[in-house]
Amino acid sequence: MGTAAETSRDGVHYYEHSIWPALIAFATGLTAVGFFFLMKGVMLVAGFLLVSASALILAGFLYSDTRNWSSALSKFGKIPRDTLVGAFPVDISLTIQIIIMTELLLFGGAFGMYFAIREQFALWPPPGTPILDDTIARVQTLILISSSILVEWAIWQLKRGRLKAFKAGLIGTTILGALFPILQFGVEWPHLILNNILTPATNFFGATFYLLTGIHGAHVLVGVIAYGYTDIRAMMGQYSPKNHGFVEATSTYWHFVHIIWLFLFALMWQGSRV
Amino acid sequence: MKLEDFGTFVIFAAIYAASTLGLPKVLFLAYHIEIGVIPTAFVAIFGMPAVFGLTLGQFIASIGFEVSPIAMLSPAISFVGLLVVYFARKFSTLAGCVAYIIITSLWLSYMLPIVSGTPPNVAAYSAFAGQSIAVIIGYLGYLVAVRKILPRNTETALKQ
Numbered sequence: 525m526g527t528a529a530e531t532s533r534d535g536v537h538y539y540e541h542s543i544w545p546a547l548i549a550f551a552t553g554l555t556a557v558g559f560f561f562l563m564k565g566v567m568l569v570a571g572f573l574l575v576s577a578s579a580l581i582l583a584g585f586l587y588s589d590t591r592n593w594s595s596a597l598s599k600f601g602k603i604p605r606d607t608l609v610g611a612f613p614v615d616i617s618l619t620i621q622i623i624i625m626t627e628l629l630l631f632g633g634a635f636g637m638y639f640a641i642r643e644q645f646a647l648w649p650p651p652g653t654p655i656l657d658d659t660i661a662r663v664q665t666l667i668l669i670s671s672s673i674l675v676e677w678a679i680w681q682l683k684r685g686r687l688k689a690f691k692a693g694l695i696g697t698t699i700l701g702a703l704f705p706i707l708q709f710g711v712e713w714p715h716l717i718l719n720n721i722l723t724p725a726t727n728f729f730g731a732t733f734y735l736l737t738g739i740h741g742a743h744v745l746v747g748v749i750a751y752g753y754t755d756i757r758a759m760m761g762q763y764s765p766k767n768h769g770f771v772e773a774t775s776t777y778w779h780f781v782h783i784i785w786l787f788l789f790a791l792m793w794q795g796s797r798v
Numbered sequence: 799m800k801l802e803d804f805g806t807f808v809i810f811a812a813i814y815a816a817s818t819l820g821l822p823k824v825l826f827l828a829y830h831i832e833i834g835v836i837p838t839a840f841v842a843i844f845g846m847p848a849v850f851g852l853t854l855g856q857f858i859a860s861i862g863f864e865v866s867p868i869a870m871l872s873p874a875i876s877f878v879g880l881l882v883v884y885f886a887r888k889f890s891t892l893a894g895c896v897a898y899i900i901i902t903s904l905w906l907s908y909m910l911p912i913v914s915g916t917p918p919n920v921a922a923y924s925a926f927a928g929q930s931i932a933v934i935i936g937y938l939g940y941l942v943a944v945r946k947i948l949p950r951n952t953e954t955a956l957k958q
Contacts, residue, residue: 617801662820669812676805772802779808786815786855790862794819 544585551578620773624780627743631784634739638732638791649729649795654721658793660712664704665789668782671700675775685765691758694771698751701778705748708741733792740788743781750774806847807854813837814855819862834859835902835932839895839940841880842887849884853877869913875905895937899929 555578561571642648678693713734716722724734754774757763763771814834824831834855841848856873879898886894906925910916916924 621801658820665812665816665820669809669816672805672809672812676809679805776801776804779805783808783811783854786812786858787861790815790819790858794862 544589547581548585551581554578554581617769617773620776623777627780630739634736635787635791638736641728641732645728650727653727653729656716656722656793658789660707661789661793664707665785667700667704667707668785671697672775672779672782674700675778679768679771679775682763682768682771683765687761687763690763691755694751694758695755697778698748698755701744701748701751704744705741708737708744736788737792740781740784743784747774747778747781750777803845803847806844807851810837810840810844810848810851811855811858812851814852815858815862818855818859831928831932833932835929836936836939838880838883838898838933839891839937840943841883842891842894842940843943846884849877849880852880868909872905872909876902891940892937895933899926899933903929 554574558571558574558576558578561567562575674693675697678690678697681687681693682690722730722733724731751774754771757770814837817833817836821833824833834852837848837852841852853873853876856876857870860870860872879901882897882901883891883894886897903922903926906929907918907922910921910925911918
């Protein structure tokens with residue numbers, strides 16, 4: 525499997541020296557190149573082989589890793605309360621910083637694409653682009669601000685040992701967070717597409733609108749899932765005033781997603797009005 | 799700025815950007831009162847994350863509108879004003895707020911005639927009055943927070 529387990533002073537097992545992260549990153553690259561060939565209709569065989577190779581790598585990872593899942597899950601519920609083992613890794617600031625940096629590169633590239641396209645047009649948005657109703661976007665902005673404030677409040681309560689208030693705040697944040705993708709994918713997108721107001725095929729503005737808000741919406745979904753996981757651990761009593769690294773990491777990710785939304789709101793809704 | 803301050807930074811940026819972009823404009827003479835300016839005094843409580851957050855919020859609000867390139871300098875001017883509030887907090891937050899009003903109003907008095915063709919005298923007094931109203935509202939909120947909310951929380955924390 526290429527992994528080795530080490531035991532720290534606290535008895536926490538850190539799995540290191542795994543080859544799989546590098547292999548999966550390699551497979552992701554292969555998939556991107558393979559799909560590029562397939563979608564462009566050039567070197568179809570090479571494209572097919574590249575996508576197949578990456579699928580094989582992913583299958584290999586799942587085969588080798590799923591064997592550990594049952595024991596990991598059974599240990600998950602047995603983690604005692606108020607121990608440093610409870611919510612390991614306690615200090616994951618470096619991890620979340622790396623994640624935020626990679627996300628910054630992703631969104632930096634996406635916004636770079638947006639501005640590169642925008643530069644090609646004398647008028648932006650291009651003529652024929654509808655003025656988008658920003659009511660839902662305003663509600664979504666309000667939701668994100670409320671959820672960011674609420675999760676900060678929850679962490680503040682946790683640091684003072686008020687666990688009930690912390691749990692209430694965390695669950696409230698999750699509910700607010702879940703409303704965001706519901707409004708986006710369940711209300712706004714269907715409204716725009718089914719009524720033929722703005723589709724990806726309308727023009728370049730439509731294409732960039734769905735690409736950027738889609739990438740962002742996917743990140744919000746990941747954030748909601750992370751909050752759901754954090755909620756479960758909170759309900760199991762795995763966080764304490766000295767042990768809240770994972771909650772802070774989740775909230776940092778959420779704040780990052782929030783700030784990206786502010787740029788989107790400014791460029792896509794307010795920017796479509798000029 | 800520590801990682802745990804990231805939330806404060808984002809919340810201040812969001813308050814500025816969302817209130818400017820999402821709320822109806824409050825027109826005072828020739829100048830829109832920016833609701834996002836109201837939290838200025840809170841820089842004295844929340845520190846540098848609030849300074850950076852409000853500056854970024856102003857930048858985001860600027861890119862939402864098709865503004866003149868010179869107007870894009872406003873976040874930088876505002877940043878200087880917020881730094882003054884931050885460094886003045888140890889002796890007088892009010893003095894910092896007054897300095898902020900003067901710095902940003904002078905800039906707006908210079909910029910508004912260029913961007914919107916407003917007569918300079920109208921731009922000057924409307925900018926000064928608009929900024930003053932917003933900052934003073936925030937300062938009153940700051941006083942309430944400092945005198946009523948913060949001591950209560952500190953007491954509770956000490957008891958625990």
